[in-house]
Amino acid sequence: MLTAPIRQRSGLGRRFESAAAEKPIIVCEDVSKSYQADQPVLRSLSLSIERGEFIFVTGPSGSGKSTFLRLLFRAELPDDGVIRFMGRDIVRLRDDSVPALRRNIGVVFQDFKLVPEWSAFENVAIALEVVGLPSRVIRTRVGETLEKVGLSGRGGTKAKFLSGGEQQRVSVARAIVGEPALLLADEPTGNLDPQLAIDILGLFEDLHSLGTTVLFATHDRSLLDIRDRRVVVLDDGKATDVTHGLPSFDWHEQDSGLRVAV
Amino acid sequence: MLTAPIRQRSGLGRRFESAAAEKPIIVCEDVSKSYQADQPVLRSLSLSIERGEFIFVTGPSGSGKSTFLRLLFRAELPDDGVIRFMGRDIVRLRDDSVPALRRNIGVVFQDFKLVPEWSAFENVAIALEVVGLPSRVIRTRVGETLEKVGLSGRGGTKAKFLSGGEQQRVSVARAIVGEPALLLADEPTGNLDPQLAIDILGLFEDLHSLGTTVLFATHDRSLLDIRDRRVVVLDDGKATDVTHGLPSFDWHEQDSGLRVAV
Amino acid sequence: MLGDDPSYRFLGTWRAGRSNWRLQVLSVFSLAVAFVCLASALLVVTNLAAVRDRWSRAGRATVYLKDDVSPEDVSALVKALESTAGITRVRYVSSEDARHEIVNGSGDEQLAALPANAFPSTVELAFANAVDDRETGAIALKLRALRSVDTVETYQRWTEKLSALLTGGVTASVMLALVVFAAVASVVGSTMRLLLEKRKVEIEVLKLVGATARFVSRPFIVEGAVQGIAGAVGGIVLSGLLYSVVRGRFDDQLATLVGVSPVFLPLSAMALMIAVGGILGASASWLSLRKAVQL
Amino acid sequence: MLGDDPSYRFLGTWRAGRSNWRLQVLSVFSLAVAFVCLASALLVVTNLAAVRDRWSRAGRATVYLKDDVSPEDVSALVKALESTAGITRVRYVSSEDARHEIVNGSGDEQLAALPANAFPSTVELAFANAVDDRETGAIALKLRALRSVDTVETYQRWTEKLSALLTGGVTASVMLALVVFAAVASVVGSTMRLLLEKRKVEIEVLKLVGATARFVSRPFIVEGAVQGIAGAVGGIVLSGLLYSVVRGRFDDQLATLVGVSPVFLPLSAMALMIAVGGILGASASWLSLRKAVQL
């Protein structure tokens, strides 16, 4: 219901949706990515995500979770392979079609990506402004969303004056305010206390129940344990599905050189 | 042993240390701080921290943990009250004595505060460069510290190209490389997987065993449970010591307006 | 289509402007100073050109009379000259007047001892603006043929020299104006690049939430144009002030020296400068944006 | 004391410089352009002043001979003039030469029909530089007393006018130079502020890890000075190129027109510009840093 105004207006978005009725929303085939020749981050990763799934992505620090998510909204191009979003190959997308793609995807960035000089309200509202919604609608929607993340009354504060957790919640609000078809959340609870983390997870589940596909990259095992969801582990450049019962995988036993001093 | 070169060179630092032999390292008396008149963050907070303690600081998002830590290295001035570091009132410190204070304090910032254009190595080295150590010493020390945080071989990468967890570890490395008298860590494990988080905690404990006082602000309850440490909870502008057994406090039951959807 | 609601355009520009107003003031000031240079150069060009035009036409001549000329001949000559088309002023300077003028000015005894014929009586002529050098020369030659006239000096060679000199001045000023123009372009460009630098985060965020290149760049281009225009207007106002100060001091002297009263830039030149400011600002913005906004 | 190891100073400056080299090139270019303006204005001042000095001294005169003067008288006069102290050049122009020069230039039949006495024979004189207007006037008056001389024209009034005009030009150029100076200061200042803007994070981090104000500001001040110097040098080189292009075209004309060959800026002026660039750059940096580095 809330989704209607945006989806109706972004004609480009509808093109994406109607193109692929029952196909998976995301298909990755043999995707490779490396920033330095000798250190591949992703090595012919293949993965298929169904429409309406809720997936946790996990893996050690530096394993490529953020890189993988960035590939999905074309903030990065793979060296090799095919990535399909709603049936369309986004690697070969023309530059001027990228905005339309991104309007269908909400992203919670690991480093928040807020404009420090803008207020919390403005930072959230920009996601609707780029679509061209009337300011009246924007005002109510942004207000509602800020309230959902526990920031009602803080809308007027500049982002640079917010606490770490508050900034993270503004980033979450911006990602969900447009009720996107796909939600990519990169470590969205790292600066939140356990209760707030569960609340934010709850918001994502609400959105999920409305049809949004959610990819939730996190290190927080307590969140992984709350529901019986599909968990994808990124390690060594590959994606592996893990049947529930995480404690069985220990990345650090093989590849960390740290002395554990505890 | 490792501490010697820096402490010897920073003559100003020694002044701080010899001034207060057995007194607490930090004393806060009736410290108040508010950014907006109607929303006080700290309300006549009083707290005393002994030399060589290891303290967890916790509390809900926006409760003032970061603000409290910022007061201790004079990144912020309190509206009211006295803060003593090694017996000296740092509120009334002259501006040109602030650098000497900060050289005695290592800080892991919640938002990392790395220079994106500098390499990981340069970001860590700057903490020693400002003290004026010879470049040979800097090179070995920084190399060792990067290895400790699991970043050996990544020293040459620009900070902006590091993953979230890698950036956080660079920030940790910069805080500990000078082996400061006081270590303030503001949510230093929010972007790290559980194993790395425990490893970093281990590094802090190593430092602690060499005599460093550690203040560790975190939301991560699993870390709090690992050792039987003093835990200070910041809530409602006050600091309260909590005897171990955290699950008994529930901030959100009283002050969160969130619907918990799980 | 999307994002074209004017309120958003305004909002974006305004929001961008608000957060950087000190920077903007600074850059507008730099631009204004650059435009003052441009205006000054144009002012010099305008006035030099006016002087040159005036001088290339404003012929003067001195008619030296024979020593034995009678007062009747003089008055007949003066009358004839006064009624000649193209001659605007006729002044008779007698031998005594000339001696008086010259000898009094110096203390030289040798000069005072000179005979009367050392100071010939003259008639000084001024020609109308419409009379050019060639016509002046023709009149002079005809005068020389008269009985009472000894010789006529038209200063033609001097006028030519002066005119050439002024042409040189105009050329130099035009070149200076070009250099200043380059300075304006470079100041606008670097200011825009640096403003962009400061708003890197803003642009990055806009692109990440799906803003089109047009949506991102419009406020910057508008801002560039506004800055350019503000800089040009500021520059014109500043040089107007400067000009009025200078004129207050030199106007009379200049008018008598040069024969023309100094003028400020014509309205068309001002309009042109403002337009140039706007266009330069907008295109400098656009150029510096192009790379940043791609994708 | 601490932090004074030169290698760190160098490291800091270098590291700062490296990350922003495009910005630096841009700002050095802006500065160079501003300095070109300054150099151009100075160049105009220098050359106008030279011309004025030359003209205020370089008297010329035309001696008009009587119609009935004999060739012997003429050669005697020329010889006498040639041996007169202060006179550097003597040229005899016969009546026929004068007629030839004037009538051939125009197609005017009336002119061609004029009698020979309409074209008096003349002797043109040039005076040495050391001879000033008063001496020239005295020589002219003495000449007028000679039997074969009809009249002498010293162009004194014209020289005066011209000299006054050139003084005006010098004044205007000096004012332009001042305006340009303000432009240079403003460009340096705003560039520095904007560079600072870009390195806000760097400065914040340095302060947070306990760097002293000196440690933070030194590389910026060094950089400001380097930029100012680079801008000044670039400006001088650019205007040198411009000057050589201009001179290649106008040198001969100017030399004959104006009587002096154009000169480039003296070494001292160049040294001064470079020093001004360095000082301006360093102090603009320092000023814009002051607030940012506090605490």
Ligand SMILES: Nc1ncnc2c1ncn2[C@@H]1O[C@H](COP(=O)(O)OP(=O)(O)OP(=O)(O)O)[C@@H](O)[C@H]1O
């Ligand atoms: N733009 C880049 N240039 C060079 N290397 C990069 C770049 N982005 C990421 N990397 C490297 O690629 C690897 C994977 O990074 P990524 O951010 O995807 O890790 P991650 O799984 O998100 O880690 P974390 O849990 O720490 O956030 C890291 O080693 C990182 O240093």
Ligand SMILES: Nc1ncnc2c1ncn2[C@@H]1O[C@H](COP(=O)(O)OP(=O)(O)OP(=O)(O)O)[C@@H](O)[C@H]1O
């Ligand atoms: N510079 C500032 N100006 C205005 N308000 C500020 C400023 N810094 C912090 N605040 C406000 O003060 C409150 C406390 O902030 P602080 O960063 O200390 O919280 P925190 O306990 O660290 O929270 P978190 O766990 O989310 O990091 C927040 O509500 C924040 O918005």
Ligand SMILES: [Mg+2]
């Ligand atoms: Mg990541």
Ligand SMILES: [Mg+2]
């Ligand atoms: Mg905090």
